[in-house]
Amino acid sequence: MTGPAPRKGMIQSVERASRILKVLGTGTSRMGVTEIADRLGLAKGTAYGLLRTLEAQELVEQDPETDKYRLGPAMLQLGNAFLDNHELRARSLLWADSLASRTGDAVRVGVLHGTNVLIVHHVFRPDNSVQILEVGASIPWHACALGKAIVAFLPEPSRRALLGLELAPLTGRTVTDPAVLEEVLVAVAAEGTALEDEEAIVGEAEIAAPVFDDRGHSVGAIGVVGPVERLLPEGRQAAAVIAAVRDTSRGLSRDMGAGRVGARSGATRR
Amino acid sequence: MTGPAPRKGMIQSVERASRILKVLGTGTSRMGVTEIADRLGLAKGTAYGLLRTLEAQELVEQDPETDKYRLGPAMLQLGNAFLDNHELRARSLLWADSLASRTGDAVRVGVLHGTNVLIVHHVFRPDNSVQILEVGASIPWHACALGKAIVAFLPEPSRRALLGLELAPLTGRTVTDPAVLEEVLVAVAAEGTALEDEEAIVGEAEIAAPVFDDRGHSVGAIGVVGPVERLLPEGRQAAAVIAAVRDTSRGLSRDMGAGRVGARSGATRR
C-alpha cells in the first residue's frame, strides 16, 4: 500500500537499500533512521541495518552531531565514473564545444531517465557571465526541448507511456495537455528539431535535436539554451541556430554509429 | 582470500551490491556478468541477481548490444544530490569565487575520502582558457596540497594510519618516503598552509589550507592550483597568494562553525 509492489526476482535488501539512497537524494537535508523507516514502510531495526551497511561502504554518511544520515562521498565518485563511461557524453564533447562557439549560446546534452531528462554535458555560453553547471540536473521531459526531441523519436510503446503520465506545470507556459503535447511531438518528429519557450524556467528558451545510435533509437539529445529574446527573436532569425543544432545532432549521431541516414521514418531526412 | 573479510553485522547482499558498483566505477568501460562475478569471488548466478535488481533501480545499465553492464543514470543524480547536501561545498561557493578573483587562479575545495582527496568544488581560473571541471575527481592525498593540509590536522590515530599506507608516485617529484612526508606534515601544521610542486601533474602546483568545523577537526581544504611558474615563482612573490588562501580558509572555517580560533594546538594561530 505504501510502497510500490516489490517486483518478483528482485533482491529485497538491495532494492530497499537503493530506495534509501533515493530518499536521501531527493529530500533536501539529512534524515533520521525513524523518518527513513517510516517513509519506506519498514521496521526501524531493518532500516538501521541497511544504513549501517551503506555507511561502511561510504555510500551514506552519518552526521556525528545530529546522528542523522546523508549521502556519502562514494556517491559522487560513482556519479563521476558514470560520466566517464558515458558514450554519448564522451562523443558529444567536441560537438558541443563547436556548437557553442558557432551559435554563441550555452549547450546542453541530455538523456532520458524515467520521466526526466538528465543533463550529462553542459558548455557555458562563451561570454564571461557567471553560470552554474547543470550536469547532473534533471528536468521533466515535457518541459524542455531536449526531452521533446528524445520522446518524439522513441519507439511507440515507450512514447505513449510517457504521454500517459501526469504532466506537472513548471511555469505558466508549460504544456500539460496530453493532446496538445501529442501534436507537438508529431511536429517535432516531422521537423527534426524541438523548441521550448519558457516552459521550464521563465525567461529561458531551448532548441534541441535528437541523437540516434546505430539502431536508429533516440539515445539522447543536444541543444542550445539561453534567454528567450536571444534564442527566439520576433523575426525568424532563429533559423540559423536551428540549422546549427540540426547539423550538430546529425554529426553526433553519425559518431554514435547511426549507420544510414533516415533509419527512422524519414525523420532525419528532408 | 580474495575479498576483504566481510564485517560482522553487515548485510551481505547490500555489501556485495555496493562492491559491484565500485568495480563498475573503477574499471573503465563496461563489464560482463562473469567478469564481475570472478572479480568479486561469487557465483555467477548470484552476481546476476544483484545486477538485475541494481538495473531495475537504474543504478546500473545493460548495453543492449553487448549485454555488458555499466553504471546507470541514477548514479549521476545521486552524486549530484550529494553535492547539493554537502555543507562544506555550499558554504565554500562564495569564498571560492572570491579567492579566485582575488588571486586570478583556479580554486579547488576537497574532502578526504579514503586515501584520496575528493574534489567537491572547482572554480575555473578567470581567464578565458578552456579548462575541465574536476568536481568528482579524486587525487591521492600525499600528492596534492589539499590532502596534505587536511591530513596534517587530522586527529592522531587517523593521521598515522594514512602515513603507514603505501604512497604511490604520480610524477618524479611525488614524495613517497613516509619519513620525509611526516616532516612535511609537521611543517604544514606549523605554517597553516601546504604546498605542492608538480607532485601530481607535471607543470602544476597548488597552495592549500585546511578548513575546520566546530569541533576543530579538519573537514576539508581549499586552495589554488595553476602552472608552477605562475604559482611558485623564483622570487617570493607567492607570499600574497599564500596569505589569500590562509585568509579564505579561516573565513570558511568560521562559516563552518569553528568556534574559537586556535581550537587545535595553536595551528590556526600565528
Add this chain to the structure above:
DNA sequence: TCCATCGTTCGGTATCGTCGAACAGCCACG
C-alpha cells in the same frame, strides 16, 4: 523532573538470497 522521541541493540523465526548445474545463444575457430 519527567515524558517523548531519538538511535541503537538483540535474538528467534521464517523468509530470502545463495549456490551450482544446466539452458540457449553467439562468435571464432577449425
Add this chain to the structure above:
DNA sequence: CGTGGCTGTTCGACGATACCGAACGATGGA
C-alpha cells in the same frame, strides 16, 4: 559447415541470513 568454448540467463533446493518487534540508554524539551 560443424563445433567448441565462451557468453548471459534460468531454475530449484538448501540453509544461512536478513527481517521483525520489543527493549535499552541517551538526549532534549516542556
